[in-house]
Amino acid sequence: MALLIVAPMIFETHGLYEHCNLKPHVFESFLSEMQLYYGTNPYHSATHAADVLLSVHHFLSFVGADKYLSKTQLLSLFVAAIIHDFNHPGTTNAHEVKVQSLRAVLYSDLSVLERHHLAGAFMVLNESRLQVLGGLSAMEYREVRGLVVDLVLNTDLSKHFDFISKIKSIAALHGHTSYAKYKGAGACGGGNGSGSRRSSCSASGTSTPAAGNGRSASIASQATSHGSRRTSTSVNQQTPHGSRRGSSGPAAVAPCDDDGANKASCSSREASISRFPMPSSMRKSSGIKLGSAADVNSSSTGASRTSHQSGQADHRWRTPFLDPSKISLNDLMIAALKYGDLGHVLKPLEVHIAWSQKITKEFWLLGDSEKAKGIPISPLCDREKDSSIAKAQVGFLKFVCLPYYEIIGELVTPNFPPLESLLSNQTHWQEEVREMEERQKASSGRECSERTDRGSLRGSLRNSTQGQEEQEPEPEDEQLSPRRSSARLSAGDSQSGSDPPLGRKRRSSMRRGSEDVKVPQTVEEGEEGNASFKSGRKPSTEFSAEVTTPPAPP
Secondary structure (H helix, E strand, O other): OHHHHHHHHHHHHOOHHHHOOOOHHHHHHHHHHHHHHOOOOOOOOHHHHHHHHHHHHHHHHHHOHHHOOOHHHHHHHHHHHHHOOOOOOOOOHHHHHHHOOHHHHHOOOOOHHHHHHHHHHHHHHOOHHHOHHHHOOHHHHHHHHHHHHHHHHOOOHHHHHHHHHHHHHHHHHHOHHHHHHHHHOOOOOOOOOOHHHOOEEOOOOOEEOOOOOHHHHHHHHHHHHHHHHHHHHHHHHHOHHHOOHHHHOOOOOOOOOOOOOOHHHHHHHHHHHOOOOOOHHHOHHHOOOOOOHHHHHHHHHHHHHHHHHHOOOOOOOOOHHHOOOOOOHHHHHHHHHHHHHOHHHHOOHHHHHHHHHHHHHHHHHHHHHHHHHOOOOOOOOOOOOOOOHHHHHHHHHHHHHHHHHHHHHHHHOOOOHHHHHHHHHHHHHHHHHHHHHHHHHHHHHHHHHHHHHHHHHHHHHHHHHHHHHHHOOOOHHHHHOHHHHHHHHHHHHHHHOOOOEOOOOOEOOOOOOOOOOOOOOOOOOOOOOOHHHHHOOOOOHHHHHHOOOOOOOO
């Protein structure tokens, strides 16, 4: 039910019902349909869609970029957040391609799930009772659909690192760290104010140091040329499918005419814009009209030049997200949607752990399905081998999330609070992995010690057994022939005239020719005797008489 609560509030906050001709009851019916068919996955559910939508709203509000987007652009971004995982099957693109599912065949193995989400959502939107976009004009509908398609396709993680590389190059030129370096080298509003390091401000607001600092001048010129290139291409990037935004400018709003047309609209717009930080070139108090991108950039040149000459220029760093000449509005919307899609890593630890458990459970269910079908199990989907949530999250945060949010922080503000939450969550998982490894080492050490003790015990038992066998050396023939042993004892008795020793604790005497033989009753008494004594059998006297006496030794 989260989607039914969050979405109407956000749409009302941004005034989309009025400006986009949305009917509340139609929108609520659309949300109910989304909620019903989004899927019952542990992670990719309607709750995830509501969470992403709310995170996108927070990002735009935090940056102040929601006032730079037109109502149709806001509508496109929010609809993309709602539908971006619609009817998710609980699989991955790699799995769909691996099994050559109907979806993979239909979408030619390219962004299979993202295209599936788009197709299913627009089928719902095309139903007569659910036409949320029915109040738009044909041109506005093409613009919204084109933006929604582009935004959802960019949630494919296979495109994640390409987008990181793109905004990383922008951050290297226009991020707050680069600005601090330029300022320290004598940029506008910085340095020690000496003549050798005095600089002038360029039209784009980027400082251009004096010619004496060749490296800084080169970097600044690169930044200026980069901004110029973006200005020339941003309109094409923002106008898929031939939308009308090329003429309406970055905010896609009607310009304020000198004759007083749209005066009420401009006044209300200025009142709302003044609540958010933005470049001075965008403020009406400086005499600049809100028009196309070309008007904004050309007028900022005069504003910067005039304010610099008067000595009242404000050269504090501002996020390039608020300057379409540096970051296109299309890239701004992609960054906002990706910010929300991966956003559970920025939340408090308890919430982040809950979402991590959900995605892990969903992966394990996929692995169980693959195992039952006899196909190779996808990475992180084996509940036996990938049982550690901490290890999976350490890798996910390190290689996927942290590189992205570090750049976003570089582009938004020097102290980006969500990034601190991410680093704190990463530390938690790292400590958990370390503790788990220590427990495993201790457990393996105990097992090794127990194996050693068992081996020592077996060795000592074996040695003691061998020692006992060495103390009882009995010839094999005597053990097998008790009669010869008895006869030999009888012969020895006849020669010596004395009784032979039969044990350490007793002496047994045998009368020659007599059939009475005293048998030892214990093994100890007869351990040096022969087998006949141990078995308790009486030796045969007849057999003893027949055996000849062995010759005496020389």
